Amino acid sequence: MSRPRPAGQHTVRRHNSALVLGALSTAPGSSRAAVAAATGLTKATVSSLVDRLIGAGLIAEGEVEFRLGPGRRGTALHLSPAGPHGLGVEIGVDHITTWLVDFTGHVRRKWVRPGDNRNSAPARVLAKVATAVRAAATEDVPIGGVGVAVPGLVEAATGTLRVAPNLGWREVDVRDELVRRAALDVPVLVGNEANLAALAELRHGVGGRDFVHISGEIGIGAGIVVHGALFEGVSGFGGELGHLPVDPRGPVCGCGSRGCLERLAGQDRIVRAAGVTTVAELLTALAGNEKAALAAVRTAARWLGVALSAAINLLDLPTVVLGGTYAHLEPWLGPPLAAELSRRVLGAQWSPVRVVASELGADAAVLGAAGSAIRAILADPDPYVASVLG
Amino acid sequence: MSRPRPAGQHTVRRHNSALVLGALSTAPGSSRAAVAAATGLTKATVSSLVDRLIGAGLIAEGEVEFRLGPGRRGTALHLSPAGPHGLGVEIGVDHITTWLVDFTGHVRRKWVRPGDNRNSAPARVLAKVATAVRAAATEDVPIGGVGVAVPGLVEAATGTLRVAPNLGWREVDVRDELVRRAALDVPVLVGNEANLAALAELRHGVGGRDFVHISGEIGIGAGIVVHGALFEGVSGFGGELGHLPVDPRGPVCGCGSRGCLERLAGQDRIVRAAGVTTVAELLTALAGNEKAALAAVRTAARWLGVALSAAINLLDLPTVVLGGTYAHLEPWLGPPLAAELSRRVLGAQWSPVRVVASELGADAAVLGAAGSAIRAILADPDPYVASVLG
Numbered sequence: 196m197s198r199p200r201p202a203g204q205h206t207v208r209r210h211n212s213a214l215v216l217g218a219l220s221t222a223p224g225s226s227r228a229a230v231a232a233a234t235g236l237t238k239a240t241v242s243s244l245v246d247r248l249i250g251a252g253l254i255a256e257g258e259v260e261f262r263l264g265p266g267r268r269g270t271a272l273h274l275s276p277a278g279p280h281g282l283g284v285e286i287g288v289d290h291i292t293t294w295l296v297d298f299t300g301h302v303r304r305k306w307v308r309p310g311d312n313r314n315s316a317p318a319r320v321l322a323k324v325a326t327a328v329r330a331a332a333t334e335d336v337p338i339g340g341v342g343v344a345v346p347g348l349v350e351a352a353t354g355t356l357r358v359a360p361n362l363g364w365r366e367v368d369v370r371d372e373l374v375r376r377a378a379l380d381v382p383v384l385v386g387n388e389a390n391l392a393a394l395a396e397l398r399h400g401v402g403g404r405d406f407v408h409i410s411g412e413i414g415i416g417a418g419i420v421v422h423g424a425l426f427e428g429v430s431g432f433g434g435e436l437g438h439l440p441v442d443p444r445g446p447v448c449g450c451g452s453r454g455c456l457e458r459l460a461g462q463d464r465i466v467r468a469a470g471v472t473t474v475a476e477l478l479t480a481l482a483g484n485e486k487a488a489l490a491a492v493r494t495a496a497r498w499l500g501v502a503l504s505a506a507i508n509l510l511d512l513p514t515v516v517l518g519g520t521y522a523h524l525e526p527w528l529g530p531p532l533a534a535e536l537s538r539r540v541l542g543a544q545w546s547p548v549r550v551v552a553s554e555l556g557a558d559a560a561v562l563g564a565a566g567s568a569i570r571a572i573l574a575d576p577d578p579y580v581a582s583v584l585g
Numbered sequence: 586m587s588r589p590r591p592a593g594q595h596t597v598r599r600h601n602s603a604l605v606l607g608a609l610s611t612a613p614g615s616s617r618a619a620v621a622a623a624t625g626l627t628k629a630t631v632s633s634l635v636d637r638l639i640g641a642g643l644i645a646e647g648e649v650e651f652r653l654g655p656g657r658r659g660t661a662l663h664l665s666p667a668g669p670h671g672l673g674v675e676i677g678v679d680h681i682t683t684w685l686v687d688f689t690g691h692v693r694r695k696w697v698r699p700g701d702n703r704n705s706a707p708a709r710v711l712a713k714v715a716t717a718v719r720a721a722a723t724e725d726v727p728i729g730g731v732g733v734a735v736p737g738l739v740e741a742a743t744g745t746l747r748v749a750p751n752l753g754w755r756e757v758d759v760r761d762e763l764v765r766r767a768a769l770d771v772p773v774l775v776g777n778e779a780n781l782a783a784l785a786e787l788r789h790g791v792g793g794r795d796f797v798h799i800s801g802e803i804g805i806g807a808g809i810v811v812h813g814a815l816f817e818g819v820s821g822f823g824g825e826l827g828h829l830p831v832d833p834r835g836p837v838c839g840c841g842s843r844g845c846l847e848r849l850a851g852q853d854r855i856v857r858a859a860g861v862t863t864v865a866e867l868l869t870a871l872a873g874n875e876k877a878a879l880a881a882v883r884t885a886a887r888w889l890g891v892a893l894s895a896a897i898n899l900l901d902l903p904t905v906v907l908g909g910t911y912a913h914l915e916p917w918l919g920p921p922l923a924a925e926l927s928r929r930v931l932g933a934q935w936s937p938v939r940v941v942a943s944e945l946g947a948d949a950a951v952l953g954a955a956g957s958a959i960r961a962i963l964a965d966p967d968p969y970v971a972s973v974l975g
Contacts, residue, residue: 541840
């Protein structure tokens with residue numbers, strides 16, 4: 196136990212602990228000396244911080260010493276796979292998915308509970324979510340936090356889910372409900388699924404540091420990443436690509452507007468237009484070159500192109516990452532979408548737009564949700580360290 | 586003349602000079618002691634920097650001493666109105682406008698040369714611009730730089746005007762042409778007119794620190810300001826609101842796409858639909874409640890609402906500033922536009938969108954262009970100071 200220190204000292208230690216973890220996250224296997232060089236902290240400070248972070252289980256020492264240079268040796272340090280795990284939850288329209296991800300970002304366990312959550316009362320769905328979270332928490336690993344991905348507007352300042360049109364939910368305090376129902380004593384973060392998916396893409400994906408990631412499912416959302424950071428807008432309501440009015444006189448949408456993209460290019464619409472009932476059947480039909488399926492995807496690609504050309508004319512981003520169901524449709528969806536963009540983006544000739552499939556597919560949101568719990572600890576490890584060391 | 590110093594010292598002085606000017610820009614009338622307090626520099630450093638900046642004409646001392654506190658007195662310092670002036674040029678579709686703005690941001694002189702520049706060869710128009718610049722440079726004030734606003738895509742990395750659809754220009758190096766033709770020996774900055782207008786709005790306007798500013802003229806552009814900074818996209822091509830495809834099957838646009846906003850809500854379209862020939866006549870007709878004029882503006886408001894709801898669903902910005910001709914149309918344009926946004930923006934209920942008229946109107950771009958030359962000196966005064974002091 197350390198003696199009480201002035202507030203300033205505490206703040207400095209918190210900040211410096213985050214610097215040390217950040218250095219090891221960027222360059223795993225660094226020695227104490229290398230961490231000191233990377234952070235600008237003294238070796239003595241780094242050693243003291245590292246000892247504390249090892250004590251709390253966040254950092255592990257490598258088994259072998261390695262040569263750093265002439266006459267110098269150092270012990271390799273890593274973020275510890277036995278450190279705090281992130282528990283990611285995705286409340287989807289037709290599933291509840293839970294992933295346990297270790298402190299280094301590796302997935303340890305996955306659970307999926309299919310089931311239609313549309314127009315279920317939030318209390319009913321959140322009871323199922325709480326059961327899922329409690330089940331995952333019985334695994335014999337420390338849980339550092341829970342991240343929850345929801346398909347709707349989450350207000351950044353309050354964490355409240357304001358509206359989730361495809362669930363039929365309004366004004367649900369998912370965080371408080373879940374803390375109460377699952378009796379959680381770790382931080383719970385609630386975020387928009389498309390934003391969390393984009394963060395997973397940023398960490399693990401193919402989009403680079405500037406892209407728009409499309410979560411194409413029953414709803415359509417986007418996560419906008421600029422210079423390696425998520426752009427959420429002033430209230431956290433940005434990236435609502437699914438509600439861009441691509442056909443202003445088109446069909447009424449659940450949100451109250453008309454001709455929204457997700458009514459014209461969402462998964463349900465494509466499947467129905469293709470004359471099948473599931474995405475798996477759609478993919479089979481596409482692989483068999485069935486006309487109705489090919490036409491359904493081409494039509495969706497054109498509407499998606501209208502929405503994305505609006506986004507790129509405004510934001511001038513070099514890459515579109517097709518995520519969710521769209522990732523699997525990319526061989527058919529990508530080329531007509533790219534053609535639409537080259538026609539409709541004013542700067543396309545000088546700043547061409549690359550369309551790529553996410554390798555994470557529909558898993559990006561739950562991975563991003565788990566990652567948000569880990570990122571919170573990396574950014575400010577002290578609350579977790581204090582909870583372990585007392 | 587100062588002795589040669591190590592490079593590090595120079596860099597520090599450049600940085601610190603910018604800090605001093607920034608402090609006086611934020612708090613005009615500060616004393617040397619107040620500048621020291623605001624910047625964290627020592628009083629000795631501030632005094633030395635201030636003397637040099639006074640010598641180069643960037644700072645002026647007030648005539649009266651004032652009491653700072655018990656027993657302390659200081660001379661008030663200001664950015665000098667006799668310091669380097671910014672010369673702003675706007676190459677519009679139907680005018681060339683030149684403004685001379687002093688170092689404190691006050692407009693000293695204005696020139697306007699009406700004339701249709703559509704489909705004129707760039708060389709012809711740039712010869713007129715060079716004449717205008719040379720005429721302005723004969724004023725008896727120091728010119729610190731020239732900012733040029735153009736209605737097209739300006740590549741951030743190269744400064745090249747890639748395309749200006751409404752001028753019919755492609756691939757024009759406006760900067761080099763102008764430096765050569767006007768024999769300029771000061772920095773020349775070329776920027777997109779909508780972006781420069783948004784920067785003027787940020788400095789002088791009513792939009793706050795997060796807004797989208799619409800330059801509604803013959804073309805329609807937007808400048809996106811987030812957390813007090815312009816968002817231009819990776820290549821500088823962002824904000825092309827005029828080319829959002831609001832009616833994907835609509836009329837062909839000069840850019841090669843279909844149903845672009847500026848074909849449906851641009852100034853020419855509104856004027857024609859109202860059955861008049863000029864904006865002045867349109868305003869008269871609106872003031873007289875003439876049906877065709879009212880209907881023309883309502884229709885434009887609906888299309889503008891479609892485009893802006895796309896922008897705000899993506900960016901979640903709290904304010905739309907109507908600039909250019911739209912500023913004058915705001916009494917008629919604003920209410921139906923706001924209604925369209927409240928219907929079509931998913932988060933509007935929790936993050937309402939304010940629609941306001943710019944007080945700068947059509948002057949924002951040329952003011953922003955002049956300001957860009959002054960901002961460049963405020964950000965890095967040393968090249969100008971060195972040119973004066975030798």
